[in-house]
Amino acid sequence: MVLNKIEKLIEKYENGETTLKEEAQLKDYFSQETVAPHLQHYKAMFNYFSFNQQETFTKQLPLKTKTKFNYKWLSVAAVIALMVGFYFNQNETITEQDKQDYEKAKSYLQLVSQTLNKGTKQVEYLTAINQAGKQVNYLKEMNNPIERIYK
Amino acid sequence: MTQTEFLNTVMPFKDKVFRLAKRLLVSKEEAEDATQEVLLKLWRNKGKISDYKNVEAFSMTMTKNFCLDKLKSKQAQNLKIVHSNYQDHKVALQKQVELNDSMSWIAKIIEDLPEQQKMVIQLRDIEQYDFDEIAKMLDMKPTAIRVALSRARKTIREQLTKTHSYGVK
Numbered sequence: 001m002v003l004n005k006i007e008k009l010i011e012k013y014e015n016g017e018t019t020l021k022e023e024a025q026l027k028d029y030f031s032q033e034t035v036a037p038h039l040q041h042y043k044a045m046f047n048y049f050s051f052n053q054q055e056t057f058t059k060q061l062p063l064k065t066k067t068k069f070n071y072k073w074l075s076v077a078a079v080i081a082l083m084v085g086f087y088f089n090q091n092e093t094i095t096e097q098d099k100q101d102y103e104k105a106k107s108y109l110q111l112v113s114q115t116l117n118k119g120t121k122q123v124e125y126l127t128a129i130n131q132a133g134k135q136v137n138y139l140k141e142m143n144n145p146i147e148r149i150y151k
Numbered sequence: 152m153t154q155t156e157f158l159n160t161v162m163p164f165k166d167k168v169f170r171l172a173k174r175l176l177v178s179k180e181e182a183e184d185a186t187q188e189v190l191l192k193l194w195r196n197k198g199k200i201s202d203y204k205n206v207e208a209f210s211m212t213m214t215k216n217f218c219l220d221k222l223k224s225k226q227a228q229n230l231k232i233v234h235s236n237y238q239d240h241k242v243a244l245q246k247q248v249e250l251n252d253s254m255s256w257i258a259k260i261i262e263d264l265p266e267q268q269k270m271v272i273q274l275r276d277i278e279q280y281d282f283d284e285i286a287k288m289l290d291m292k293p294t295a296i297r298v299a300l301s302r303a304r305k306t307i308r309e310q311l312t313k314t315h316s317y318g319v320k
Contacts, residue, residue, distance in 0.1 A: 014308065016301035020279055041311040044253040049276045051254065057169035059183045063154050063194055 003036055010042065152197045160200065161190055164207045167278050168214045174273040175218040177262060185221065189214050211288040215270060222266070253311075260310045261303075267291075268303035275300055 009026055012018045018026070029035070030046035168189055173182035189210060193200065203209045261269060267289070274285045275296075282293045289296070 014301060014304050016297035016304065020281060023276070023279070041308065045257060045307060045311060048254050048257040052170065052277050055170055055173070056166045057183065057186050059187060061187060061190055061194075063157070
């Protein structure tokens, strides 16, 4: 390319008047090995621009699709659970047979407790023996003077 | 919109979002975080994506706003220690050695430009958007963009010629 034209383009470039096409031409020119010595510093500039174009973003993006918890379905499930519970509860009514069984068991238990009470009354006099034992305890005190005498 | 559909719409410009964020925030990690944030925001509002006329321009605007907010909050947080009469020559020399490479010189020059010029240079010279698109993204008039672009380009060139002729003239 003619040097003259490049110089003109550069002037336009510095005034911010070049189009993208013209800027591409400049970039092309300065990507050559040899450029006019008085334009050397532009080479660094354009090289820097094209070099910077290659930098990429390498970090991984943590894109998570949050599945929103649907509370509607929770309430539906709760209602179903309640209804099932009521349904099974109704089945458990107390029948006549159950009542009879209950009374029978009650009378048996009463019988057992009555006989037990009788037994305890009979054994009650044993407390009298305990009292007598306490009264006899003072005999030990008599032992003390006897031992002294022996000495 | 499914995940693959979303990725297909986002894929073509996610690098551009990242580069713009990096241009403004400088640090690569922060730029990555910003990009992620912007894309996730899009993903969360994926139901509205079809309403947007131009998803790409919309995302670039979002990125711009996000990064500028970030910079603002950073400036508010940091306490600046200003020492006008003190200069550490050693550090300066070290930096010069590091920046000898002309690539990093240009990065440094662009870093020192005002935010608006940075964005214009990034969108025009690196991403090659046309003026109408940039006008939409940055909410600026095309003439204002031209002016900012021209200023930025001239500053870069001036700084570069300065460093190139350093020690020669």
